[in-house]
Amino acid sequence: MLASKAVSMAASRRKVRSLVSLSRRLSTNLPDTPDTPPGSQPPVAQERRPKKDPNGCSVLLFPGQGSQFVGMGRGLLKYPNVKEMFSVAQKILGYDLLSLCLEGPEEDLQKTVHCQPAVFVTSLAAVERLHYENPKAIETCVAAAGFSVGEFAALVFSGAMNFAEALYAVKAKEHCKSLGVQEPVCSVANYLFPDGRVIAGHQQALDFLQQNSRRLQFIRTKPLPVSGAFHTELMASATEQLRDVLRQVEVRRPEISVYSNVDGKRYMSESHMRRQLVKQLVLPVKWEQTLHEIYERMQGERFPHTYEVGPGRQLGATLQKCNRKAFQMYAHVEVTTHEE
Numbered sequence: 001m002l003a004s005k006a007v008s009m010a011a012s013r014r015k016v017r018s019l020v021s022l023s024r025r026l027s028t029n030l031p032d033t034p035d036t037p038p039g040s041q042p043p044v045a046q047e048r049r050p051k052k053d054p055n056g057c058s059v060l061l062f063p064g065q066g067s068q069f070v071g072m073g074r075g076l077l078k079y080p081n082v083k084e085m086f087s088v089a090q091k092i093l094g095y096d097l098l099s100l101c102l103e104g105p106e107e108d109l110q111k112t113v114h115c116q117p118a119v120f121v122t123s124l125a126a127v128e129r130l131h132y133e134n135p136k137a138i139e140t141c142v143a144a145a146g147f148s149v150g151e152f153a154a155l156v157f158s159g160a161m162n163f164a165e166a167l168y169a170v171k172a173k174e175h176c177k178s179l180g181v182q183e184p185v186c187s188v189a190n191y192l193f194p195d196g197r198v199i200a201g202h203q204q205a206l207d208f209l210q211q212n213s214r215r216l217q218f219i220r221t222k223p224l225p226v227s228g229a230f231h232t233e234l235m236a237s238a239t240e241q242l243r244d245v246l247r248q249v250e251v252r253r254p255e256i257s258v259y260s261n262v263d264g265k266r267y268m269s270e271s272h273m274r275r276q277l278v279k280q281l282v283l284p285v286k287w288e289q290t291l292h293e294i295y296e297r298m299q300g301e302r303f304p305h306t307y308e309v310g311p312g313r314q315l316g317a318t319l320q321k322c323n324r325k326a327f328q329m330y331a332h333v334e335v336t337t338h339e340e
Contacts, residue, residue: 057142057304059294060157061319062123064148064285067312068115070104072122075337079128085163089121092167097121116149120170123153123310124163126333130307137307143257145290147315151261151280158254160273165249169242169277194288194321239278246274264289288322295326306330 076082077098086098100109101118109115123146131138146154152170155161161169251270258267260276264286267273295303303326308315313332320327 057140058137059304059306060127060141060144060154061306061308061315062144062146062150062153062157063119063308063310063312063315064146064150065112065115065119067310067314068101068109068119068122069311070106070109071102072118072311072335073098073101073125074335076122076125076129076335079125079132082125082128085121085125088164089117089167092164093117093171117167117170119310120149120153120167122335123150124156126309126335127157129335130309130333137305141256142304143259143294144254145259145294146261147287148261148280148285150310151258151277153310154258155254155267155273158256158258160252160254160258160267160270162250169245169249196288196318196321239281242281243274243278246277259290259293261285261287261290264291264293266293287318291319291322291326295323303329308332311335 073082073086077086089097097114097118100114101122109118127138144154144158146152149170152161152166156163156166251273253270254267259265260267260273260280262276262279262283267276297303303323306316306319306326306329308330310333316327316330316332319330
C-alpha cells in the first residue's frame with residue numbers, strides 16, 4: 001500500500017511546491033505567486049538568524065486533536081494559498097476536507113481519521129491569515145511548537161517537512177489502531193500544566209477513574225472527544241507503520257527552533273525528528289515542559305509575542321497556567337469569521 005502511494009505522493013509534492021512555503025518560503029525556493037498580498041514583499045529564505053530581542057520576536061503554537069469544531073476554516077479561503085492547501089488535502093485524503101470542516105456533520109469531524117488532518121490543514125491556513133494581517137509576526141518568528149498532531153504543522157511551518165508529505169504522515173498516524181494487549185493500560189498521555197493531566201488507556205480503567213474521581217481527589221474530570229489511547233503503549237503496534245512512512249518523507253533541519261512533544265527539547269537533526277515523531281505515538285505529550293523550555297529566560301528579560309494558529313484556544317489556556325507573564329503577549333488567530 002505504501003509503495004502504491006509513492007507516485008501520487010510525488011505528484012502532490014510537485015503541486016505543493018507552488019505554494020509559498022507557508023508564507024515564509026522555508027521549505028523551497030519559489031518564484032513569486034499571484035496570490036502574494038498586494039503591497040507586501042515575500043520574505044526570502046535565509047541563513048539561521050542571529051539572536052534577537054525577544055520583544056521583537058514571535059512564537060507560534062499549533063493545536064492538536066480536540067480543538068476541532070464545525071465551521072472552522074470559514075473566512076480563511078480568501079487568504080493566499082488556503083484554497084490550494086485544501087485542494088491538495090482532498091486529493092491526498094480522498095474526501096472533501098474543506099466541506100467537512102465547514103459543514104460537518106460534527107460526529108464525522110470528531111473521528112480521529114478526519115479531525116487530525118482537519119486540525120493540521122486549518123492550523124496552517126491560520127498561518128496564512130496571520131501572515132496577511134501581520135506579516136511581521138511571521139518574519140520575526142524564532143520558535144514553534146505543536147501539540148500532538150500540531151507538531152507536524154509546526155514542522156511544516158519551520159521548513160522541516162513538506163506540506164503534502166507531512167499530511168501523508170498524519171494520515172498514516174490516524175489510521176494506526178491498537179490491536180489490544182493482555183495487560184491493562186492507564187497512564188498519563190498529556191502533561192498540560194501544573195495539576196492538569198490527560199490520562200489515557202483502556203476504557204474500563206478510565207471509567208473507574210471518572211466514577212471514583214472524588215475519592216481520588218481529582219479536582220475535575222472530563223472525557224475528551226478522541227477515539228484512541230494516543231501517547232500510550234496501546235499505540236505500540238502502530239509505531240513500525242509510522243516509522244516506514246517517515247523513512248519515505250523528506251525531512252530537513254528546521255529554519256527555526258521546533259520543540260518535540262516527547263521531551264520538550266529542540267529538534268537537532270533530521271534523524272532526531274524521525275525518531276521523536278515515532279516515539280510520540282507511545283510516549284506522553286510533555287507540553288508543560290515544552291512551554292517551560294520555550295519561555296525560560298533570565299529575570300527581567302522580555303517575552304516574545306505568542307500566536308496560537310489553529311482552532312480553539314486551549315494552548316493559550318495552558319500557557320496562562322504555566323506562565324502568566326508570557327501569556328500577556330498571547331493572541332489567537334481566528335479560523336472563522338462572523339461576516340460570512
